[in-house]
Amino acid sequence: MILTVGAVAAGGSCVARADDGRVVFVRHALPGETVRVEVRSSGSRFLRADAVEILTPSPDRVVPPCPFAGPGRCGGCDWQHASPSLQLELKAALVSEQLTRVARFAWDVAVEPVEPLLHWRTRVQWAVSSSGTPGLHRHRSRDLELVSSCAIAAPGVETPLGHDWSGARSVEAFALEEQTVLTVEGRPRVLPAVDAGVVVAGQAVRGPHGVRLSVGGRSFEVSAGRFWQVHPAAASVLSSAVLSGLEPRPGESVVDLYAGVGLFASLLGAAVGPSGSVTAVEGDARACADAARNTADQPWVTIRTSLVTPSLVSSLRPSLVVLDPPRAGAGLEVSSALASLRPRALAYVSCDPATFARDLRVFLDAAWTVASLRAFDLYPQTEHVELVTVLHPPT
Numbered sequence: 001m002i003l004t005v006g007a008v009a010a011g012g013s014c015v016a017r018a019d020d021g022r023v024v025f026v027r028h029a030l031p032g033e034t035v036r037v038e039v040r041s042s043g044s045r046f047l048r049a050d051a052v053e054i055l056t057p058s059p060d061r062v063v064p065p066c067p068f069a070g071p072g073r074c075g076g077c078d079w080q081h082a083s084p085s086l087q088l089e090l091k092a093a094l095v096s097e098q099l100t101r102v103a104r105f106a107w108d109v110a111v112e113p114v115e116p117l118l119h120w121r122t123r124v125q126w127a128v129s130s131s132g133t134p135g136l137h138r139h140r141s142r143d144l145e146l147v148s149s150c151a152i153a154a155p156g157v158e159t160p161l162g163h164d165w166s167g168a169r170s171v172e173a174f175a176l177e178e179q180t181v182l183t184v185e186g187r188p189r190v191l192p193a194v195d196a197g198v199v200v201a202g203q204a205v206r207g208p209h210g211v212r213l214s215v216g217g218r219s220f221e222v223s224a225g226r227f228w229q230v231h232p233a234a235a236s237v238l239s240s241a242v243l244s245g246l247e248p249r250p251g252e253s254v255v256d257l258y259a260g261v262g263l264f265a266s267l268l269g270a271a272v273g274p275s276g277s278v279t280a281v282e283g284d285a286r287a288c289a290d291a292a293r294n295t296a297d298q299p300w301v302t303i304r305t306s307l308v309t310p311s312l313v314s315s316l317r318p319s320l321v322v323l324d325p326p327r328a329g330a331g332l333e334v335s336s337a338l339a340s341l342r343p344r345a346l347a348y349v350s351c352d353p354a355t356f357a358r359d360l361r362v363f364l365d366a367a368w369t370v371a372s373l374r375a376f377d378l379y380p381q382t383e384h385v386e387l388v389t390v391l392h393p394p395t
């Protein structure tokens, strides 16, 4: 088919209409382009297709920096073919669309760029082929693209490439500040000689077993397999946005929900000081062990190993709240419990505009107001974006 495509939809594809009226989600196209497409899958209501020939290119089309990007190739990036400025515009449009449609909330969204735009992914899970070669999945496929490099991988993350991982299912590489740790799933027959710490099937077989770094003047240790923000600038960008949005004062009590290894808890702990308090809640016991180490010099910071539940939230009386849930968001029940609290301010950090918009509606229905909403391009070349929203309760 030859189609002229419209705006981008969540997922990064452009939307078009087939002659029979069905919606077509076209990957590898840009808004306004006329393209020849090959259909990859079809259902009764919509089709998925790849633009395989660009008949009228967008002025914002660029040559993808990665030779493995393109129709039928690596599925890791959505927008290598879009200029950096267009990527920011497309992300802003996606966020605005979710806010308007799902949260029924209008906000003039501007996405702030974050350098670097390439070689930023500090964590990549490499899948391993039956012959032991690491690769990346093609889009919506179990098939692997056996790449020899990755244009968005940070230095160190490509360590597993070029080695035989026969017997392993996957190798996750986490690399920051010249330290690399590999977490291997499955049983590699022979462990390749790599310059990295290695954890196999949960057992540390070679050190280091984690990465040490400093953010905002505080030190952090992140063990292999624990959550850490993926872009090398993300921890600093997000914690600055949270601190400037909440303006914590000495003596205040703070709750950090979905706290990971204690990034926000530690920095907010430094801001409220010994006369204040921080309660960090995290469901993963091993992340809590890291968080306890990262805040060991701040006895006013308490780490609670627990799921974030409505009853736990209802038992809290904080002056400030930060929450940074996984992609699924906090959910309606936890959001309702939070909206019943009366902190001075709440910062919601989100990597998914759709689930964030759903949760935001709960706060708006409870008469909370949006004091600020910032969007950061922490995932260049992809459709993903990170939001930091500060909300104030009704007075």
Ligand SMILES: C[S@@+](CC[C@H](N)C(=O)[O-])C[C@H]1O[C@@H](n2cnc3c(N)ncnc32)[C@H](O)[C@@H]1O
Pocket (backbone or CB within 6 Å): 227, 228, 229, 258, 259, 260, 261, 262, 263, 264, 281, 282, 283, 284, 287, 306, 307, 308, 324, 325, 326, 327
């Ligand atoms: C997006 S990460 C944020 C971590 C931290 N704020 C940071 O910036 O490094 C989300 C964290 O929530 C934790 N988590 C996921 N579901 C949870 C739940 N229902 N209750 C508590 N923690 C949860 C995960 O283990 C992960 O550490």
